[in-house]
Amino acid sequence: MTVRVGVLGATGAVGQRLIQQIDPHPDFELAALTASSASAGKSYREAAKWRVDSPIPADVADTTVVSTDPDEVPDDVDLLFSSLPSSVGEDVEPAFVEAGYVMSSNSSNFRTDEDIPLTIPEVNADHLGLIEVQRDERGWDGALVKNPNCSTITMVPPLAALDEAFGLTDVRVSTLQAVSGAGYSGVTSMEIIDNAIPHIGGEEKKMETESRKLLGEFDGAEVHWNDAEVAASCNRIPTLDGHLENVWVDTAADVTVDEAAEALREYPSIDLPSSPEQLIEVFEDPDRPQPRLDRNQSNGMGIAVGGIQETADGLQFNCLAHNTIRGAAGASVLNGELLLEEGYL
Numbered sequence: 001m002t003v004r005v006g007v008l009g010a011t012g013a014v015g016q017r018l019i020q021q022i023d024p025h026p027d028f029e030l031a032a033l034t035a036s037s038a039s040a041g042k043s044y045r046e047a048a049k050w051r052v053d054s055p056i057p058a059d060v061a062d063t064t065v066v067s068t069d070p071d072e073v074p075d076d077v078d079l080l081f082s083s084l085p086s087s088v089g090e091d092v093e094p095a096f097v098e099a100g101y102v103m104s105s106n107s108s109n110f111r112t113d114e115d116i117p118l119t120i121p122e123v124n125a126d127h128l129g130l131i132e133v134q135r136d137e138r139g140w141d142g143a144l145v146k147n148p149n150c151s152t153i154t155m156v157p158p159l160a161a162l163d164e165a166f167g168l169t170d171v172r173v174s175t176l177q178a179v180s181g182a183g184y185s186g187v188t189s190m191e192i193i194d195n196a197i198p199h200i201g202g203e204e205k206k207m208e209t210e211s212r213k214l215l216g217e218f219d220g221a222e223v224h225w226n227d228a229e230v231a232a233s234c235n236r237i238p239t240l241d242g243h244l245e246n247v248w249v250d251t252a253a254d255v256t257v258d259e260a261a262e263a264l265r266e267y268p269s270i271d272l273p274s275s276p277e278q279l280i281e282v283f284e285d286p287d288r289p290q291p292r293l294d295r296n297q298s299n300g301m302g303i304a305v306g307g308i309q310e311t312a313d314g315l316q317f318n319c320l321a322h323n324t325i326r327g328a329a330g331a332s333v334l335n336g337e338l339l340l341e342e343g344y345l
């Protein structure tokens with residue numbers, strides 16, 4: 001049976017990627033598109049400045065965008081994907097969930113709240129159990145699930161593989177992040193061409209907290225965050241898509257490059273439509289992965305790792321993922337697929 005879904009914030013950078021991921025999709029049928037009051041009442045073609053590298057699906061182009069209000073979304077829509085600015089999501093998302101909608105959200109609000117599942121299905125699908133806690137505590141009929149920030153999701157699958165095999169005690173990461181991560185109006189060409197910006201507001205804190213929650217243990221009632229120390233430094237560079245990250249980890253057990261590569265390659269994927277068969281691709285060539293060459297592997301859902309080297313207390317490596325697909329829209333759709341698989345829809 002096909003699930004009718006809606007996209008909140010459908011005209012934005014992530015909203016457009018969501019439409020690309022959902023139309024077509026084996027289990028989901030697009031049935032509602034929302035945006036700000038400035039877009040409401042317009043056809044999607046008029047409201048959205050389409051910038052994704054495939055045409056607007058014909059049925060979507062003629063759909064009328066509605067305002068982001070539970071009364072405007074048809075009752076037979078079962079699942080909502082949210083790509084609203086977090087300041088908007090903070091007020092609006094609970095209203096939809098209280099009205100009974102199940103929501104898979106990209107926005108950063110509530111990600112580290114104790115009763116909100118923050119999930120990467122291949123890493124911590126069991127954290128979805130927090131939905132029962134959330135329903136008990138908040139009296140919600142629906143459910144709210146979050147995917148992590150785009151730079152966090154790039155490094156966490158490799159960290160999960162290494163933590164499971166060797167134990168992580170300390171993680172340091174420096175990022176080279178694409179401009180699409182800031183949204184369409186985020187960074188102007190005058191700011192970023194011929195430049196690098198060594199600050200992305202709030203990003204370092206997100207990487208440091210969200211990664212420890214994702215790598216934590218769920219005991220049926222709460223998530224015990226991973227104890228590893230995580231420190232991040234975030235930089236914007238003039239690539240269009242694909243976040244590249246340099247990571248250093250200290251491990252509890254000794255580890256060689258070959259052992260690390262094997263643990264990364266063997267880290268399992270999950271059997272859901274958007275999940276890649278091979279979750280982590282390990283490159284031998286020291287100058288890979290690169291954003292332009294490697295961001296689209298596994299339809300933008302793969303995680304690429306390279307440059308693995310031993311250090312005094314562990315390892316260093318580089319990792320890369322497509323920030324608006326694996327880091328945003330694809331991550332939300334994958335969480336939607338998990339919600340369906342686990343019977344929440």
Ligand SMILES: NC(=O)c1ccc[n+]([C@@H]2O[C@H](COP(=O)([O-])OP(=O)(O)OC[C@H]3O[C@@H](n4cnc5c(N)ncnc54)[C@H](OP(=O)(O)O)[C@@H]3O)[C@@H](O)[C@H]2O)c1
Nearest residue numbers: 009010011012013014035036039083086107181183184328
């Ligand atoms: N870009 C990434 O790589 C990335 C990765 C992970 C997470 N995220 C998160 O995803 C969310 C969306 O990011 P984005 O890059 O897609 O932003 P964006 O391009 O600025 O798009 C924002 C969307 O929200 C709508 N919106 C704005 N204000 C609204 C309001 N007051 N009420 C209802 N709708 C409103 C906009 O509609 P109008 O067109 O009508 O203004 C648009 O559809 C953010 O929370 C961001 O942090 C982004």
